Amino acid sequence: MAKGIKLFKLLGIQISLDYTWFIVLVLFSWSLAYGYFPMKNPGFGTGTYLAMGIISALLLFACVLAHELSHSYTANRLGMDIHEITLFIFGGVARLTKEPEDGATELKIAIAGPIASLVLAALFYGASRAIDPETYPLLKSVLSYLAFINFMLLAFNMIPGFPLDGGRVFRAIWWMKTGDIDRATKIASTIGKGFAVFLIAMGLIQIFMGNFVGGLWFVFIGVFVQQAAEGGYQQVVIKKALEGLKVKDLMSKPVITIKSSMSLADAVEEFFFKFHHAAFPVMTDGRLTGLLTLTNVRGVKKDDWPTTPVGEAAHKLDLEDTMSPEDNAMDALAKMMSGQADNLGKFPVVASGELVGIISRRDILHLLEFKGGLKKPST
Template sequence: MRASFRLGRVAGVPVGVNWSVLVIFLLIAWALSAVQFPRAYPGRSLVEYWAAGLAAAVVFFLGLLAHEVSHSVVARRNGIGVEGITLWLFGGVSQLKGEARDPGAELRIAGVGPLVSLLIGAFFGAIAVALSLAGVHGLLLGSLAWLAGINVLLAIFNILPAAPLDGGRLLRAAVWKATGDRTKASVVAARAGRILGVVLIGLGLWQFIAGAGVGGLWLALIGWFLIGAAGVEEQQARMGSALRGVRVADVMTPQPQTASGAMTVADFVDNYLFAYRHTALPLTDGDGHPVGLVTLDRVRGIPADRRAATTLGEVACRADELVLARPDEDLTELLPRLSECADGRALVVTDQRLVGIVSPSDISRAVQRGSLRDQLTPGGH
């Protein structure tokens, strides 16, 4: 999930927000301000309802951020790098640079998020109880009670034993510890996620038919998302098993042909296109440092009458979007980063100079060979 814009850093971790957050933020604020608070506390002004609803929605998303930051902090303490955190429609995601090295690390990283949400819920709940005992009632108490309940609910939902929820990670840690097989543990957690997704879709549709309206459809949408995400996790687990022990240098195309960003698209099409065997062309400066990446799809998008006036540098994947890798890096560590640039390639560098390129077809061939290796090796998965 890519961030639409950056908020800054929290605990040293870059934090971004996807545009879809606006959808759920407005939905929560509207439900509180226009439905729940007026029904529970009649007689207040529209401004008071919306002020309380917006404030509660903002604090809720700050709680989601704290949940994800806790994952990132514990991941770094367990030797795993963190690319950043992105808040989106279904909550948040911490983009880790690798996998937990053992079941204990997996348990700590996964378990801290629900624990933080539970503590936040308990904090707001304690304040609400104290205010209630002191005779304070109204929108303030209602907002605090809602924040307490929603964070406790978030913690409970997240510990359900199904990937990609935190509970799925906990299940994976348990199965991994019991069997010693990370891949089997990941597949078990992913299949549990599919089962939970089907249950949520069925429950949501039943609620919708029974008159729950948008709430039922939202539950079904969450179930649909879980099924898709669980399927991706199972695929990644099997891919990771097939690629274990494979380095970037084992699959890359060494010393690829390069071009200058100053070359025009017309010059490339007229003089280089048919001589070049690949669909992606790295751009380098005079010292061999990668500065961009051009694909045939990007070139194809330039109208013929503009090609002579457009340089490859203008249509390339920019330098700050490039995915760079080392030859000795494990291929499984590179895979999560390949989605960072829309072109899906990685440039391999040594001392900041280009020495190779990894494409989706290179990954596909490596997976096929790795799967064959596992089938032919006694005890392979």
């Protein structure tokens, strides 16, 4: 799952930082403190430039956050379900639980972020113009830098390559016009990949010409765009493959269950060794009460296996940890991929209190492989 640090909640959305973000913070602060600000405002001390660099980098972070929140807040108002934003190098990735249902919705969500950046750019620009350069030269410099960087964020995000905002806007409009989301996505993500290659090539040229930091930026951003374009496309393909399918179409049944009163030693002997599953639902008096995974078993010392009942070692189940046979396969996959389920990867399927099957990430991946194998190469 996404590695990162949870920061705080805003508008009901959890904000997290990816570790790569710290590299960017240092790079930004450093290049501002040793390059940009000394050039713009000569004659101050290193400490002053360093403070300006760090403050500007942190404010930039707030601006990126505002951009991402604008997307997510709009999405949630339009009925999507975004609980978490992870901030990466040049923006964020909202934990996407589903794709927009139609072009118009996608267009509104996609354009919300760039609008936020545009507003911020205008605000910082206005503020920097209002400040007297004689009295507050440094403040003016920071503000005009922020105006510039918000404008850059806007320009970068509006590149028409999926899944950048510009690519989403492009895709949404194409989608609205033709009704063909597949083709729209394919074209938009191909443009995105092409642009990524261009950025990486530009970066390498810069590095060879001696502009190491500037070139490294281009390469970074290029790799980021490339990965995003690939991932964004795959997500659409997966969604397509799972369309119309329900959990009951994919789940395994019947389910082999273990009684909670059985000892761990017997469970290992009679179930794990025999059936080679990574997890088994645990029943107490005919009711589903838990899930015993290999990790649970390993969590107990081997000497204690004969005396530890399964019910004690097993992962206790909440309603959140189960699925209904009528749930959409795509929602099921999203739930499996979301952090809530990383301890299991398997979900018991329950209908009116009865255990009717079990579904795992592997069941879904199998189906995707199978469908992928049947599909003719598309043109």
